[in-house]
Amino acid sequence: MKNSNRILLIFCLPAFLLYSTFVLYPALGGFWYSLTNWNGLDPTYGDYVGFSNYKELLGDENFKQSLLFTSKYVIYMVILQNIIALLLAVIIESFEKTKNVFRTIFFFPNMISMIVGGFIWLFIFTRVFPYLADTIGLMILDESWIGNPQYSFYSILILSLWGSVGYLMIIYIAALQNIPKQLLEAARIDGASKLQINWHIVRPLIANSITIGVFIALSTSFKVFDQVYALTGGGPGRATQVVSLNIFSEAFAMQSRFGYASAKAVVLFVLILGITLIQLLVMKRKEVEM
Amino acid sequence: MKKLFILMSVLVSVFVITGCENNEDDLREVELDVFMSFPRFQEQFEDYFELFEQKMLEEENIIVKINLEMPSSDTAQQLLQARLSSDDAPDVYTLHAIADIPDYYEAGYLADLSDAEFTNSVYDSVLESVTYDGKIVALPLESLAWGYLYNKDIFAQYNLTPPQTLSEMEEVVNTLNANDQTPFLLAFQESWIPQLLMALSLGGMINSEEPNFIENMNSGTGSYADIDEVFGIIDLIMENGTERAFETGGAAGSADFANGEAAMWVQGPWMSGSILDVNPDMNIGLAPLPVTNNPDTTMINLSTSTSLGVSPTSENKDIAIKLVNFILDAEHSSDLFAELKFNPLSSVHTYDTFPWVDEAMAYVAQGKAYLEKGLPNGVTDETALMLQEYYLGDKTKQQVIDAIDAAWQSAIDNQ
Structure with missing residues (x-):
C-alpha cells in the first residue's frame, strides 16, 4: 500500500469508528433481532425463530399497504422535489441583487427539525385554513386536510417539499455556477436559443448534480418518518402510514414485536439499497465529464 | 443555586445540631434516577422530591440527589424500554398498571414491594390493580373513576339528567339537536381518543351481559360480533358529533368542550385540568355511558393507570423504596x-x-361500577385505528370486528 493511502485511511479511522458504533453495529444487531421473537423488553433478547418473521411478512396486508403508500410518496417526491429545486435555482440565479436573500429564505425550512415544521403545518392545516375558509370565504381551503386521506397525502407532500426543496436547490445553484461562462457565451454567439442552451449545454453539465439530487430524494423519501409522524401520525386509521411508521408502531406500539419490526426494517433496507443502486448505475451513464 | 443553598444550609444546621459528631465520612451520598412520564407535573414533583431530600438528610443523614427525567408521554415508553433492556434502568419509574405490569414483571424489571410501608394505607380495591403474581409490584399514582364527561350547565339549561339507557340517550340527543346544541364533541386526531368509545362500551357489556367474553376471546371461540351492540352507542355518538373531528386533538378538544361547543365528551377526568385551564368556571359532570337499553350495562370504569415501580437492580433500592413510600407520606401526600x-x-x-x-x-356506591380488565397487547391500538377508519366510512362494522378479532388472535398466538 502506498504511504499516502495509509495516511488517508488513518484520517478516516475516527469517522469510521463512530460510524461503526452508531450505525453499523446497531444495523447488524437489527438483522439479528429480525431472526428472533424479541419483544423489546425481555433481557434475554427472545428466542431464535429463523426466517419465520420474513415468512409472516409476505402475508402482512398492512405492511404491503404502507409500502404502496410510500412508493406513491417517493414517486411524487423525487419528481416534484427535483423539478421545483431546479426551477428555484434557475430563477434565483437570474436575480441580480436579491439572490442571497431568496437563497436564504428557501433554504431556511431545511434548518428546522421536521417535527417542528410538522407541528407548524399541523396548525396551519387545522386552524389557519378553516379560519381563512370561514372568514374570507376561500372555500378551496375548506377541506379536511388532515382527516381526509385524499387530502392528507397532499398535506404531507406540501410539508415535505417545503422542508427539503431548499437543500437540493443549493446543490443545483452550485452546479449552475460551475458552468463555464465562455461555453454559454459561445453558444449565444452561435445563435442558440435560450431553450437550446438549457437543453444542450446546461442539462448535460449539471447531470451529475441531478444524479445526486435524485439519489438524495429517493433515499430520504423512502425513509420518511418525522413529517408523517408529526402531521397525521399515519392516520386517520392507517391511511397515511408510511413504511417507517409501520415499523415503528410494530416495535413500540401494537404488540411490541421488536423482532418482527426488525425484519420489516431489513426488507426496507434491501429495497432502498436495490433501487438506489439501479438509479446510480443508470444515471451515471448519462453524465459527461469536462 | 437555590437547591444548593437549601442543601448547604440544611447541612450546616445538621452539623450544628449534632454537635459536629459527624465527620463527612458518615454522610452517605445517594443518587436516584427517577423516570416519570408527567412533563405537565414537572414543577410539582421537583418540589415534592426536594421535601424528600430534606427529610432524608434530617432523619437519616443521607444526602439524596434525585435526577428527575420527564419525557413526554408519547416517547416515554420507548425511552424507558430502551433503557431497561440496555441495563440502564432508572431506579424508580412510572408505568401503566394494567397495560405494562404483566410484561415488565415477567421480564424481571419490577421489584417486589409487598412489604413496603405504603401498602398499609392504600385502599384494597386500588391495591388489587397493582398486584401481579400475588405480589404488590408498584405504587398506584393515578386511580380513576371513569365515565364520559358532560357539561352540567347545558344539561341544566334543557332540564336533562344523565341518561341510563340507550333510548334515554337518544332522547337527550334529540332534545339537544332540537335546540341547536351539538350533543357530542369529537376529537379524533389522536387515535387513542376514539378508542375510548369502545373501551367504555365494551367494559359495560363484558361486566354485565357478556361476562365470559374475555375467556371466549382468549380461547379463540369469541368474537367482537358477540358484543356488537356497542355499535349502537358508537354510531349515535359519531352521527351527532362536532365537525372537523380529525382536525381536533386532545388539547383543542378540551378548549372546545370548555367553551360549550358540545354537551358531552367521551373522554375522562384526566382532561379536567386542561378543561379548567380554559374555562375555570366550567361545571364538569361525569356519568357512566349507556350501551344498550339494559341499564345494567351503564357502568363506571374503575382503574389504575400510571403507577410507580422500583427497579430490582437499583443500587440504592432501600432509598428508592423510601422515595416510593414518601409519595404517600401522611404529612405531604394530600397536598401533592x-x-x-x-x-x-x-x-x-x-x-x-x-x-x-x-x-x-355515587354510581360506584350503587354498584354500577367494574374493575378494568386488561386486553391483550395490540388490541387497543388496533381498535383505535379501526374506529378512526370506521368514522371515516372506510371500514364497515364487519371489517372493524374482523380486524380486532384478528389482532386479538395474533396477540394470543405470539404470547
Whole structure:
C-alpha cells in the first residue's frame, strides 16, 4: 500500500469508528433481532425463530399497504422535489441583487427539525385554513386536510417539499455556477436559443448534480418518518402510514414485536439499497465529464 | 443555586445540631434516577422530591440527589424500554398498571414491594390493580373513576339528567339537536381518543351481559360480533358529533368542550385540568355511558393507570423504596395529590375531592361500577385505528370486528 493511502485511511479511522458504533453495529444487531421473537423488553433478547418473521411478512396486508403508500410518496417526491429545486435555482440565479436573500429564505425550512415544521403545518392545516375558509370565504381551503386521506397525502407532500426543496436547490445553484461562462457565451454567439442552451449545454453539465439530487430524494423519501409522524401520525386509521411508521408502531406500539419490526426494517433496507443502486448505475451513464 | 443553598444550609444546621459528631465520612451520598412520564407535573414533583431530600438528610443523614427525567408521554415508553433492556434502568419509574405490569414483571424489571410501608394505607380495591403474581409490584399514582364527561350547565339549561339507557340517550340527543346544541364533541386526531368509545362500551357489556367474553376471546371461540351492540352507542355518538373531528386533538378538544361547543365528551377526568385551564368556571359532570337499553350495562370504569415501580437492580433500592413510600407520606401526600387533581387512593389522603369524582363515586356506591380488565397487547391500538377508519366510512362494522378479532388472535398466538 502506498504511504499516502495509509495516511488517508488513518484520517478516516475516527469517522469510521463512530460510524461503526452508531450505525453499523446497531444495523447488524437489527438483522439479528429480525431472526428472533424479541419483544423489546425481555433481557434475554427472545428466542431464535429463523426466517419465520420474513415468512409472516409476505402475508402482512398492512405492511404491503404502507409500502404502496410510500412508493406513491417517493414517486411524487423525487419528481416534484427535483423539478421545483431546479426551477428555484434557475430563477434565483437570474436575480441580480436579491439572490442571497431568496437563497436564504428557501433554504431556511431545511434548518428546522421536521417535527417542528410538522407541528407548524399541523396548525396551519387545522386552524389557519378553516379560519381563512370561514372568514374570507376561500372555500378551496375548506377541506379536511388532515382527516381526509385524499387530502392528507397532499398535506404531507406540501410539508415535505417545503422542508427539503431548499437543500437540493443549493446543490443545483452550485452546479449552475460551475458552468463555464465562455461555453454559454459561445453558444449565444452561435445563435442558440435560450431553450437550446438549457437543453444542450446546461442539462448535460449539471447531470451529475441531478444524479445526486435524485439519489438524495429517493433515499430520504423512502425513509420518511418525522413529517408523517408529526402531521397525521399515519392516520386517520392507517391511511397515511408510511413504511417507517409501520415499523415503528410494530416495535413500540401494537404488540411490541421488536423482532418482527426488525425484519420489516431489513426488507426496507434491501429495497432502498436495490433501487438506489439501479438509479446510480443508470444515471451515471448519462453524465459527461469536462 | 437555590437547591444548593437549601442543601448547604440544611447541612450546616445538621452539623450544628449534632454537635459536629459527624465527620463527612458518615454522610452517605445517594443518587436516584427517577423516570416519570408527567412533563405537565414537572414543577410539582421537583418540589415534592426536594421535601424528600430534606427529610432524608434530617432523619437519616443521607444526602439524596434525585435526577428527575420527564419525557413526554408519547416517547416515554420507548425511552424507558430502551433503557431497561440496555441495563440502564432508572431506579424508580412510572408505568401503566394494567397495560405494562404483566410484561415488565415477567421480564424481571419490577421489584417486589409487598412489604413496603405504603401498602398499609392504600385502599384494597386500588391495591388489587397493582398486584401481579400475588405480589404488590408498584405504587398506584393515578386511580380513576371513569365515565364520559358532560357539561352540567347545558344539561341544566334543557332540564336533562344523565341518561341510563340507550333510548334515554337518544332522547337527550334529540332534545339537544332540537335546540341547536351539538350533543357530542369529537376529537379524533389522536387515535387513542376514539378508542375510548369502545373501551367504555365494551367494559359495560363484558361486566354485565357478556361476562365470559374475555375467556371466549382468549380461547379463540369469541368474537367482537358477540358484543356488537356497542355499535349502537358508537354510531349515535359519531352521527351527532362536532365537525372537523380529525382536525381536533386532545388539547383543542378540551378548549372546545370548555367553551360549550358540545354537551358531552367521551373522554375522562384526566382532561379536567386542561378543561379548567380554559374555562375555570366550567361545571364538569361525569356519568357512566349507556350501551344498550339494559341499564345494567351503564357502568363506571374503575382503574389504575400510571403507577410507580422500583427497579430490582437499583443500587440504592432501600432509598428508592423510601422515595416510593414518601409519595404517600401522611404529612405531604394530600397536598401533592390535590394539586395534581388525582383521586384519593389511600387513607392518608384527606383533601376535598372534585365534584365529578363525587358524582362518579355515587354510581360506584350503587354498584354500577367494574374493575378494568386488561386486553391483550395490540388490541387497543388496533381498535383505535379501526374506529378512526370506521368514522371515516372506510371500514364497515364487519371489517372493524374482523380486524380486532384478528389482532386479538395474533396477540394470543405470539404470547
